[in-house]
Amino acid sequence: MTEPADPSGPDAPSPRLGDDTMAVRGFHLIEHLLLVLIALMTMAAAGIEVGGIIAARTISLADILLMFLYTEVIGMIAVFYTGRGSPFVYPIFIAITALARLIVLQGKDMSPDKILFEAGAILLLAISAVVITRAGRA
Structure with a gap:
């Protein structure tokens, strides 16, 4: 004779909060507000940087890389x-x-050894980006 299944056992459905709960909607609202704030701050920083470049009347490689950072944050x-x-x-x-x-x-x-370590870190990050991208397609 088998015992009836325990309703709180491992096969029981777990209580989950739906996307329509007030807490989840509140967190989504906070997330969107912070993302808008980050975008505005990034655009302001980029504008200040462009103003500095115009005032200095010179563009360096570091300035271009910094603009890439701003672009990647927006992306x-x-x-x-x-x-x-x-x-x-x-x-x-x-x-x-x-x-x-x-x-x-x-x-x-x-x-030179610190430059080599940083270059190794870039290589490791690049490999991880490839792995994450390919794992997402599978």
Whole structure:
């Protein structure tokens, strides 16, 4: 004789909050407000940087890499809003660009082994971006 299944056992449906709960809607609202704030702050920072470039009347490689950082932050926000692409890849791109900018800015003053470590970090990040991108397609 078998015992009746326990309703709180491992096969019981787990109570889940639906997307229509007030808490979830509140968190989504906070997320969207913060993303808009981040976008506005990024655009302001980019504007200040462009103003500095115009005032200095010169463009350096570090300035271009910094503008790429701003562009990638905006791209990451767009991924969150559209839902297309992997939101994990954009922070990796930002880290790669930040490390490249660091190498460019401090390359002459850094010891060769530190440059090699940073280049290795860029390689590791690039490999992880490829793995995440390919895993998302599978």
